[in-house]
Amino acid sequence: MSSFTFIPRSVKKKTAPFATSSNLPGSSVPSSRQREVSSTTPVEQTSTLARPRSERVVSTDQNASSETLSNSVDSKGKSRETNPPGHPRGDNGALPGGPTNSNVKPTATKTPDLDELAGLVCLALSDYQIWADTTLRRKIDWGPSDDSMHEDESTENPLADDSKGYIPLDYLVHHSPVFQHVNTVYPETLLVKAIRAHAVELLDVRLVLASEETTYGNKKSKKSEVQTGYQVRRRTPPIEKSKSQWDNLTIYLENIPAHLRSLPGVLNLVSNLLPPPSTGSTSRLQSITFPAHHRDHPGSIPTCKGFALVTLANEDDAQHMLHSYPWEATRDGPSSSTTQTSATIELSEEASNMRRDAHRFGLRMLLKSRWEKLKAEYLLYRQQLVDEINQYQESEVLQKQTQQNTGGPSRDQTSASHTMPKVEAVSTSKSVADPSAEASQHDIVPPIHANSAFPSGCLIFARNVDTETNKTTLRSLFSQSAKNADTRSPLPLASDGIDYVDYMKGMDNASPILSPLLTSAFD
Incomplete structure (x- = not known):
């Protein structure tokens, strides 16, 4: 009987084998x-x-x-997932070409402009955003002793304490309305780099590390309640203004250049259109919003479709923008204020290109209060038109029902009465050259109404026209006959007497009142 080596199942493979x-x-x-x-x-x-x-x-x-x-098989015979050679995993842990989470915004594939990122963070912590967003005000840490930063009357600056006014940078990136219009999620380290490079005079950044409180005995160690990570705050306290004051600083932009129709693009456009400031240009913009379009889905975030509402920090900048790009602007050239600013101030190449594109696309601006009035007038006028159309359709339906019930004129007779104007019969015994006859003919011209098939008194139908002719020949022929016609015609004639000629073969229709002008010319 042969023997063989028995290996129990409990024996596991050694992780660090000895050399033999x-x-x-x-x-x-x-x-x-x-x-x-x-x-x-x-x-x-x-x-x-x-x-x-x-x-x-x-x-x-x-x-x-x-x-x-x-x-690919573990010690118990179960398969384990391995990476194919030369195919490393992505950032989200999935293999290249595998399924990904569509709800997650894509990360930045290329390094963006740091000045643009600094402007987005400043816009998210502007005076207007803090005034408009109550959740943002509650999220900012004003300190344990004060319920509001304005209750501290001992110092002029409530943010003098190093521990007040901070907010997690991660909260701004994921909850601020400013970053909701940006389709790319930027890492916090890149935002901190942008703040320290272009907005250090406006914002302050700090890094909070996890601090553990360890005790001995029956108590267990626990972490502090302070949220870790990067935190940012304003260096100056926000300025409070009323709604009417903010409305006077808000302007409506229309015909925004196509390549700048996004929140970062509008931010870059307005920053370059403003005159050079004495301080950072990022603090002069308070808010950028896009009005909802009638084609947007309910609940969706509005996108830029060529127009936007921009809130500025001071009235001088708002008046400068309104005078530089007025609402009733002409395409003959830029306004005088824009020309003087470009001549007296040396602009950068980017600012010059922005102003050139703004003029080429016909950028124009209007105060928000004036824009709301024009919008209300337009909506009222549109509603009036809709009411008139509905009233006319209802009257037409009632008229048809009345005619059917009372045995009125047939449908063919009704349509004919709408298409052909009612003209009283003219006696053919009178001569055309008689001035009294012409005057009487002119007096009986029916008025033009909405149901008229053509303007009465100025349209002539000609038949038996040569089939080989064309519109140009007919126009020359009729214009010559109109010049040779009697100068005592009831209607004044233009230089050639012909406004429009439409030629169609096989047209046999009755001649209107002014047909004797042409028939007498050919007799």
Whole structure:
């Protein structure tokens, strides 16, 4: 009876095998023999794993596939996920080409403009945003002793304390209305770099680390309640203004250049259109909002469709923008204020390109209060038109029902009465050259109404026209006959007497009142 080696299931593979005589220098056992034996005895398997990695590389395809299979199976025979050679995992832990989470915004693929990122953070912590967003005001840490920063009367600046006025930068990135219009999620380190490079005079940044409070005895250690990570605050307290004051500082922009129709684009546009400031230009913009369009889905975030509402910090900048790009602007050239500003102040290349694009697209601005009045007038006028159309349709329906019930004129007669104007019969016994006859003909011209098929008294139908002719020849012919016509015609004639000629073959219609002007010319 032959015996074989029994291996219990509880025995696990050693993670750090000891070196044996099989992997010592000068070992007489070949490597292929070691691989075959390692599948049966644990001692020789240990000696194989202890060999250097370069010695365990197999040149044959069969052995390579078996080695790959063994690497993808754990000690209990279950498959484990491995990365294919040359295909590293992505940032979200998924293999390239695999399923991804569509709800997560894509990260920045290229380094954006740091000045633009600093402007977004300043816009998220502007005076207007703090005034309009109550959640943002509650989220800002004003200190444990004060319920509001304005209750501290001991100092002029409530933010003099180093621990007051901070807000987590992560909260701004994920909850601020400013960053909701940006489709890319930027890392906090990049935003901090932008703040320290372009907005250090406006914002202050600090890094809060996790501090653990450890005690001994029956009490357990716990972490502090302070949120860790980057925190940012304003260096100056926000200025409170009323709604009417903010409305006077808000302007409506229309015909924004196509390549700048986004929140960062509008921010860059307005920053370059403003005159050079004495301080940072990012603090002069308080808010940028996009009015909802009638084609937007309910509950969706409005996007820029060529118009926006921009709130500025002071009235001088608002008046400068309104005078530089007025609402009733002409395309003959830029306004006088824009020309004087460009001549007296040396602008950068980017600012010059922005102003050139603004003039090329016809950028114009209007105060928000005036824009709201025009919008209300437009909505009222549109409602009046809708009411008139509905009233006319209802009257038409009632008229048709009345005619059907009372046995009125048929449908063909009703349509004919709408298409052809009612003209009283003119006696043919009177001569056309008679002035009294012409005057009487002129007096009976019916008025033009909405149901008229054509303007009465100025349209002439000509028939039996040569089929080989064209509109140009007919116009020359009729204009010559109109010049030779009697100067005592009831209607004044233009230089050639012809406004429009439409030629169609096979037109046999009755002639209107002014047909004798042409018929007498050919007699």
